[in-house]
Amino acid sequence: MTDILLLAPVGLPLLTAIVAVFLRHAPHWQRRLNLAGSLALTVAAAALFAAVMDDAVLSSQMGGWPAPFGITLVADGLSAIMVLVAAVMGLLIAIYALADIDDTLLRRGFVVYYQILVGGVCGAFLTGDLFNLYVWFETTLIASFGLLVLGGTREQLDAGVKYVVVNVAATLLLLISIGMLYGLTGTLNLADLSRTVADIDNDGLLNLISVLFIVAFGIKAALFPFFFWLPASYHTPATAVTAIFGALLTKLGVYALIRLFTLVLTHDPAFTNTVLLVLALLTMVTGVLGAAAQNDVNRILSFHIISQIGYMILGLALYAPLAVAGAIIYTVHNILAKTNLFLIAGILRRHAGSLELHRLGGFYQARPALAVAFLISALSLAGLPPLSGFWAKLIVVQAGMDAQAYAAAGIALAVGFLTLFSMTKIWIGAFWTPAPPDAEPVTPPSRAGAWALQAPVWVLVACIVLAGFTAETLFGLSLEAGRALMDPSTYIATVLPPGA
Amino acid sequence: MDTIVALSAGLLVAGGVYLLHAPNLMRLIFGLMLLGNAANLVLLAGGRFFGAVPPLIAEGETLVAGDPANALPQALALTAIVISFGILAFAIILVLRSYQFLGTADADAMRLAEPDTAWESPGESPGESPGESPGESR
Numbered sequence: 001m002t003d004i005l006l007l008a009p010v011g012l013p014l015l016t017a018i019v020a021v022f023l024r025h026a027p028h029w030q031r032r033l034n035l036a037g038s039l040a041l042t043v044a045a046a047a048l049f050a051a052v053m054d055d056a057v058l059s060s061q062m063g064g065w066p067a068p069f070g071i072t073l074v075a076d077g078l079s080a081i082m083v084l085v086a087a088v089m090g091l092l093i094a095i096y097a098l099a100d101i102d103d104t105l106l107r108r109g110f111v112v113y114y115q116i117l118v119g120g121v122c123g124a125f126l127t128g129d130l131f132n133l134y135v136w137f138e139t140t141l142i143a144s145f146g147l148l149v150l151g152g153t154r155e156q157l158d159a160g161v162k163y164v165v166v167n168v169a170a171t172l173l174l175l176i177s178i179g180m181l182y183g184l185t186g187t188l189n190l191a192d193l194s195r196t197v198a199d200i201d202n203d204g205l206l207n208l209i210s211v212l213f214i215v216a217f218g219i220k221a222a223l224f225p226f227f228f229w230l231p232a233s234y235h236t237p238a239t240a241v242t243a244i245f246g247a248l249l250t251k252l253g254v255y256a257l258i259r260l261f262t263l264v265l266t267h268d269p270a271f272t273n274t275v276l277l278v279l280a281l282l283t284m285v286t287g288v289l290g291a292a293a294q295n296d297v298n299r300i301l302s303f304h305i306i307s308q309i310g311y312m313i314l315g316l317a318l319y320a321p322l323a324v325a326g327a328i329i330y331t332v333h334n335i336l337a338k339t340n341l342f343l344i345a346g347i348l349r350r351h352a353g354s355l356e357l358h359r360l361g362g363f364y365q366a367r368p369a370l371a372v373a374f375l376i377s378a379l380s381l382a383g384l385p386p387l388s389g390f391w392a393k394l395i396v397v398q399a400g401m402d403a404q405a406y407a408a409a410g411i412a413l414a415v416g417f418l419t420l421f422s423m424t425k426i427w428i429g430a431f432w433t434p435a436p437p438d439a440e441p442v443t444p445p446s447r448a449g450a451w452a453l454q455a456p457v458w459v460l461v462a463c464i465v466l467a468g469f470t471a472e473t474l475f476g477l478s479l480e481a482g483r484a485l486m487d488p489s490t491y492i493a494t495v496l497p498p499g500a
Numbered sequence: 501m502d503t504i505v506a507l508s509a510g511l512l513v514a515g516g517v518y519l520l521h522a523p524n525l526m527r528l529i530f531g532l533m534l535l536g537n538a539a540n541l542v543l544l545a546g547g548r549f550f551g552a553v554p555p556l557i558a559e560g561e562t563l564v565a566g567d568p569a570n571a572l573p574q575a576l577a578l579t580a581i582v583i584s585f586g587i588l589a590f591a592i593i594l595v596l597r598s599y600q601f602l603g604t605a606d607a608d609a610m611r612l613a614e615p616d617t618a619w620e621s622p623g624e625s626p627g628e629s630p631g632e633s634p635g636e637s638r
Contacts, residue, residue, distance in 0.1 A: 131576055138583045145590055149597075157598040159613040164591050165528050168584075169520065172532070175539040175580055176513075182573070183546030232614050 003060045005051050006073040006126060008044035009083050013037060013090075013119030020111040027106035031098050034111045038087070038094040041118065045087035052080035056484065057494040059128065067495050068189035072128035076491055077481030078328060082125045082255055085335055089247040090118040092456040096343055097240040099449035105150050105238065113150070114244065117143035121248045125255060128495055130178055130188045130264075133256060137174065137220070141167055144249060147241045148233060159233035166229040170219035177212035181264075184209070191495035193264045194488055203268050210265045210272045214257070214279070221253025223313060224283040227306045231290065234305070235298035235355070239346025242298065246305055247339040251331055254312045258327060261316060262485040269319055276317035281411050284310030288418040297345045297355040297430065300422050301338065304381065307415060308334045314408060315396050323399035325482030329474060330396060333380070333388040333467065340377040340460035344370060347453050348430060357426070362435030370454075371431045373461050378423035380464045383416045388467035391475065501549045505541055512538035525595045525605045529588065536584040540577040547573030 016037030023029045052058060052075050062071040075083070094114070101110050120139035127133050144167075149160040182188055184205060185196040200206065219226040230250070234242055261272055287307025294300045312334070315327025347370060348363060349355050364371045380387035383394075393416055400409030467474055484490060512534045519531030551567030558565065599605045602612065 131579075135579065135583070138587070142587060142590070145587075145594075149594065152597075154601050155613045157594065157601055158610045160594055161525060161598050161607070161610065162613075164587075164594055165520070165532065168532050168587055168591065169535065172535045172539045172584075175536075176542045179539065179542035179544075179546040179573075179576075181546075182543070182576075183548070236613050 002051075002058050005044075005048045006058060006060045006075055009041060009048060009087065009122040010073075010119055010126060012041050012044055013115040013122065016040075017112045017115035017119065020109070020115060024107060024109055024112070027103040030106045030111045034094045034097065034114065035091075037111075037115055038091040038118070041122070042087040042091045045084045045122075048075055049080045049084045051075075052077060057490050059494045067128070068187050068192035071132050072189060072191070072495055073126050074128035074191075074491065074495055075126055077477070077484050078255070078258065079125045081328060081332065081477065081481060082251070083122050085332055086118065086121050086125065086248055089244065089335060089339055090114075092459055093240050093244045093247070093339070093343075095452055096243065096346070096456045099452035100238055100240045100346060108150050109146065110150060113143045113146035116140075117147065117244065117248070121252055124252055128190050130181070130190060130193065132188075134171065134174055134178055137171055137252070137256075140249065140252060141171060144245065147245075148237050150241070151237060153236070155236040159236040162229050163233040166219060166226075170216050170226075173212060173219070174216035177209055177216055180205075180209050180212070189495070190259070190263055191488075191492040194266075194492055195496075197264055197267055200267070203271075206265065206267045207271055210261075210268075211275065213260055213265065214272075214275060217253045217256045217260070218279065219253075221250050221257060221309050221313070222283075222306045223253075223279050223309060224286050224306075227283070227287070230306060231294075231299055231302040234302040235296060239342060239349065243339050243342040243346070246301070246342050247335045250305055250309055251312075251335060254309060254316075254327075254331060257313065258316050258324065258485065262324065263488050263491065273317045273319050276313055277405070277408065280310045280313035280317050281408060282310075283307065283313065284411060284415045288415045288422070291422045292418065292425075295357050297348065297357065297360070297426055298342070300426060301341050301345060304419065304422065305334075305338060307419065308338065308381075310415070311393070311396055311412060314412060315399065318396075318399045318403045318405060318408070319486075320399055320403060321479065321482040321486045322395065322402060323482070324485050325475070325478040326392065326395035326399050328478040328481055330392040332474070332478075333392040333464075336460055336463050336467065337377050337381045337389060340457060340464070341374070341381065343453075343457050343460070344374045344377065347457070350453070352435075357429035359436055360430040361433040362431075364431040366435075370457070373457050374431065375427065376461050376464060378427065379420075380468070382420035382423050384420075386468040388464045388471075388474075391468065391471040395475065395478075502545065505545045505549070509538045509541040509545065512541065523607045525599070525607055528607065529591055529595060532591065533584075533588060536580070536588070540580055543577045543580065544573050 016033060020030055020033055023033060057076045059072055059074045061067055117140055120136050120143060124133055124136035127136060145164055148163055149156045184200060185193055187193055187196055222230040234245055265272060284307050287303050287310060291300045291303035294303060311330050312327045315323045315330060345355060348360060352360050380389040383389040397409045397412050400412060516531045516535035516538060519527045519534065522528065547570035551569045553564060553566040553568045555564055555568035555571045602610060
């Protein structure tokens with residue numbers, strides 16, 4: 001039973017992708033398949049989540065080879081939360097894609113890439129093996145290449161080249177760091193690595209490997225100073241693609257950093273956490289300042305992804321159960337709020353034909369309900385109570401105070417204000433100012449398309465508000481996951497049963 | 501053996517990084533290839549070079565006779581080679597396509613997705629509205 005629970009979130013999307021290949025000339029069926037596959041994944045992820053809540057850590061050895069020789073799948077609190085959120089996002093964006101993705105893109109294989117992307121992300125969240133993590137990163141990467149250039153427009157090709165080169169270089173760096181860590185320890189199983197690294201008395205080499213990992217995953221997570229590929233590429237593809245990228249891809253890098261630096265590379269926290277702390281603060285500040293200089297809604301939002309990644313890594317760098325819990329809550333909150341903003345921006349683009357602020361306007365009058373949805377998500381992103389972002393920011397700042405990192409806490413608060421500034425800029429530019437005189441007449445999507453675009457937006461708004469009002473539950477879950485990360489003995493004992 | 505492999509890996513990384521700084525897209529791809537090969541060498545070297553006997557146990561024995569080679573890094577390198585083959589095939593096609601559509605293979609000249617005119621007066625950005633145009637025929 002455990003085997004199926006752990007395999008389903010990886011296997012179902014990959015299976016859906018294979019079926020989608022055979023249905024590629026039937027866009028109508030592809031849409032249904034995408035929805036069915038995403039729904040099945042959500043059910044599987046919910047079942048896994050429930051099982052992990054009962055039973056702390058689940059693990060399963062693929063092919064019956066015992067760890068550390070075989071490939072292990074592990075689900076602890078962090079993995080279960082991330083898989084659940086990824087599955088729900090996959091479902092919501094699949095609904096949005098019903099109307100957003102046209103038949104041409106479906107014939108070119110949108111569903112195939114989409115499902116492989118989601119499956120790869122779930123695989124990376126669940127694997128207990130470092131080399132397997134690399135393979136899942138590559139899976140996700142290849143799928144994201146396909147999605148990015150699917151439209152074949154000139155902007156997408158331009159963005160695609162930069163995205164591909166930087167990300168391939170990052171995975172190669174990851175491969176080199178894995179090779180070096182393997183050379184030092186002789187194992188690739190994360191739980192086994194955790195034990196082995198503790199016995200190794202070569203902090204210099206371990207620090208070098210740590211920095212290599214920080215660079216490799218930092219490029220994936222768009223940390224300062226490795227973030228330039230993100231705002232260069234995320235605004236070019238279709239909205240559904242941008243939304244799933246924004247929801248899952250950078251968070252994968254964050255997840256890998258959290259996993260690695262709480263479980264494996266804990267030999268010299270003073271050194272690694274200082275590096276992470278400095279990078280996190282610089283990421284927050286440069287991201288939010290970069291956003292202030294932009295005039296395209298999607299590019300503003302892309303820069304905010306970067307700044308928000310800083311908060312998550314800040315939580316990791318403060319290195320205490322509360323701080324790591326803050327990083328987890330922040331990740332969940334950010335996925336909800338940021339995805340919703342991208343989805344709303346997509347609806348705006350449908351109406352105005354552009355997302356440059358000077359070409360937008362009048363949406364407060366034209367679409368008051370959408371304006372409210374935007375306002376709620378934007379205020380949550382900036383961290384206003386009682387929305388989800390407030391609690392996420394509160395916990396990270398509180399953890400900073402506990403660790404006496406007052407400067408870090410202060411910067412985190414200041415960046416929150418600057419986020420509010422950018423959000424206000426979009427609000428004024430797109431919603432308050434009257435529509436520009438030369439604006440094309442608004443062409444709303446068909447009735448059937450309209451609900452598919454709006455339903456996910458309202459579900460996400462409900463999630464953001466609900467997460468704000470039930471913060472206690474979310475906090476409890478994350479704190480438990482954070483405690484488990486800081487004390488990985490249960491994780492190790494589950495993967496490598498003592499006496500076995 | 502270790503010294504030779506370490507030197508070659510270092511040389512490949514140096515060459516790869518040098519090529520990655522070139523503006524020409526084809527050179528970028530070559531840089532990635534060199535970097536990929538360096539990564540494979542590092543993986544192999546991580547398993548040490550100490551034996552040439554296949555790690556197979558003869559019937560009736562419980563140990564490998566002689567010094568067995570470490571099979572795991574070979575499997576890892578093989579996986580990495582296959583993956584990078586696929587990715588590089590994609591990257592080469594992508595570069596070819598962008599050369600055909602954008603008319604340049606110079607990375608510095610590719611500013612469509614990030615126009616310089618972010619702060620300038622409206623209507624000057626060169627590209628059409630992103631994402632929505634149906635794209636050239638495939």
